[in-house]
Amino acid sequence: MTTVTLHYFALLREQRGRSSESLTTGAATAGELYDELARRHGFTLPVTHVRVAINGEFAAWDTTLRTGDELVFIPPVAGG
């Protein structure tokens, strides 16, 4: 089990109902964690539409989670 911090933005923040949380998970990778949370909270964005940042940088979905990681799931961007 690893304990990570999550920050939520935009649609994911609204669907989660909060901006950040700390949680302990059995998910081995960032992708597994998104799947777990999507099921639990009813996230509507498929993982193919979302990117992940770990510790302030874009990362691959198969990155192994480590205790202390900060994760952000990034919905499709729409600046400008």
Next chain:
Amino acid sequence: MTTVTLHYFALLREQRGRSSESLTTGAATAGELYDELARRHGFTLPVTHVRVAINGEFAAWDTTLRTGDELVFIPPVAGG
């Protein structure tokens, strides 16, 4: 013979030594008039580098001159 008004700009104004003049010429076309004045005043721009405007609009070099016409010889432009 026709009597026309000429306005000079930029290099041609400097080479002519004045901004405008009225003159009576035997030249039949705008092109013939440019040749006549180029010889007389030592204009360095060949006619191929110059355009002509007659009565406030770009015109062809073979336009027949009529008394009362206002002519401007247009050196290569360089705005911006």
Next chain:
Amino acid sequence: MTFRISPEPLDPAALAGQLLDLRAGAYVEFQGRVRNHNEGRAVNALEYEAYAALAEKEGARIVAEAAARFPILGAACVHRVGRLELGELAVWVGVTSAHRAAAFEACRAIIDETKARVPIWKKEHYADGASGWINCATAGPAAAATATPPAAH
């Protein structure tokens, strides 16, 4: 060469002033403003949200890439966050160069890449009371809020 997220209103004259350079014959600026419609719907206001730390990192990379690709002298981009009313300035890009081609191309590249890559999100508030996060419509229940309505008839 800077990229910044700003919760404060943007002042284009002040931003442009910071790029003045006597070597620069050309300056090109882009402003993205809140317009009163999108895909046929009347818009009342926008809300922008950013993951600021990563947005500024990715934005700085975009500006640096433009500087490497085009012969420019200076470039900056600032993106507003928070609630914006109609007509307000959402994003500003300014580029200086000796000759104009480079400034036009770099300015265009910076705004294109910013829209494609920087973690900033936009929620539109419509005149009919609905609202929706742009580009986040899906087949799920959230889709209703952002779907384009059928043609009027």
Next chain:
Amino acid sequence: MTFRISPEPLDPAALAGQLLDLRAGAYVEFQGRVRNHNEGRAVNALEYEAYAALAEKEGARIVAEAAARFPILGAACVHRVGRLELGELAVWVGVTSAHRAAAFEACRAIIDETKARVPIWKKEHYADGASGWINCATAGPAAAATATPPAAH
């Protein structure tokens, strides 16, 4: 949709303000300024001269052509005449549109056509005391003033 010759200094903020339009999501601006060098020579100042009546007529055609070719909402161009010091604004173009591509393309077209077609002339005053009308060098005696000096050695 306007084109104007101005003997007075240009105020870009005031000019941009005249194009504000709530339908416009995009605004692109070009500024041409007096830079401190040209083709390797140090420049001290510029002098612009225009055949104003025809310049405004041809400029208005250029702006109208851009409006016909690209889906823009507004466009304006103002060109300064007289003596300008280093860094001063010589020409300003502003374009608004719903989406950015049209504003970028129309702004570029307007400045390109203005430089190619509008009867405005530029005399450069160099740091070494020489001066010359740009694009007017010929094989005749006037050429000396505008010729590029040989590489320093």
